[in-house]
Amino acid sequence: MKKLFKRKNIRTIFTVVFSVLLVLLVLLVGNIIYSQITHKVPAIFGYSVMNIIAGSMEPVIPKNTFILIKQVDPEQLQVGDVITFYSSDPLIQxxxxxxxxxxxxxxxxxxxxxxxxxxxxxxxxYNVGFDDVIGVYVKNIISLGKIGMIFQNKSVVFLLLVVPAAVLFIMEIINLTKTAAKVKQEDIESASIEEKCDDVETSDSKETDSEDIKSEEKEEKSVEST
Incomplete structure (x- = not known):
């Protein structure tokens, strides 16, 4: 019993952790796709994730590094701060x-x-206007080196988004199927128990009726004998 309970706990923890990681991956890849399609940087609770594909900020930010940036009031920025902004440079478009x-x-x-x-x-x-500021650099999240170049391929990024979403969908279908099967089994067991109870009550009723008949027959014989 304890082993079964332990297995269930481990399975639940694994499912939760796996689901959280998949959701984070979907959000990350979705963020990248949105950026590539719209050329805008989406923010979640005031924070955004950027993939730095150039080496102009090395060694602080290595090439192909994901960084975390935070929305900020441009008036609070100072010389020395690292910022992400929409560039006016024609080369960056x-x-x-x-x-x-x-x-x-x-x-x-x-x-x-x-x-x-x-x-x-x-x-x-080209100088940067306050309206062009996206956010201030917070920290590096992960440096993928050459592996990070795959995120520049839209087909690969699309697969990275679709596959986790498909896995989550399949997992939910499996969980729903298991839940439905469990409920059905419980209904069958409940119906079986009720049927057995009815049979027991019917049997008891028959025995009671039989005893009543025998008692009546004895009384009749006793009366006739008298």
Whole structure:
């Protein structure tokens, strides 16, 4: 009994952990697909995940590293902060870029950030407006090296999203099937128990009727004898 209970606990823990990991993977891959399709960075509870595919921020952020960024009020940013922003550089075509704030300048009465990659010799040619700031760099999540290049392939990313989702769907179908089978078995057992109870009651009733008949016959014989 204890072994069975222990197995059930282990199975439950494994299922929960596996489901959580799959959900996180789906969210991560979904985030990447959304970014690639819309060229926008989605945020969950104010946080976003970015895949850095260039080496301009090495060694702080190695190439093909997933980083965590947090939404922030641009007024709170200072020189030295690493930020992710929508770049005005025609070579990047408005895509997100992650560089360090090198300076803060005023242009036509508005503040702009001058940014620079740690591995670059000179600052970026195009300044960053406050409205273009996506968030501030928090930390590296995981560095995948060359493996991270697979996330640049939309077909691979699509498979990474579909497969976990399919696994979750199949697991739910299996769980629902098992639950339905268990409920059906319980109904059958309950019906069987009720049927047995009815049979016992019927048998008791027959025995009682038989005893009553015998008693009546004895009384009749006693009366006749008298």
């Amino acid at each position: 408005g895509l997100p870029n992650t560089h360090r704030i090198f300076d803060i300048v005023m242009e036509n009465g508005q503040k702009f950030f001058v940014t620079k990659g740690d591995a670059n010799a000179i600052p970026d040619s």
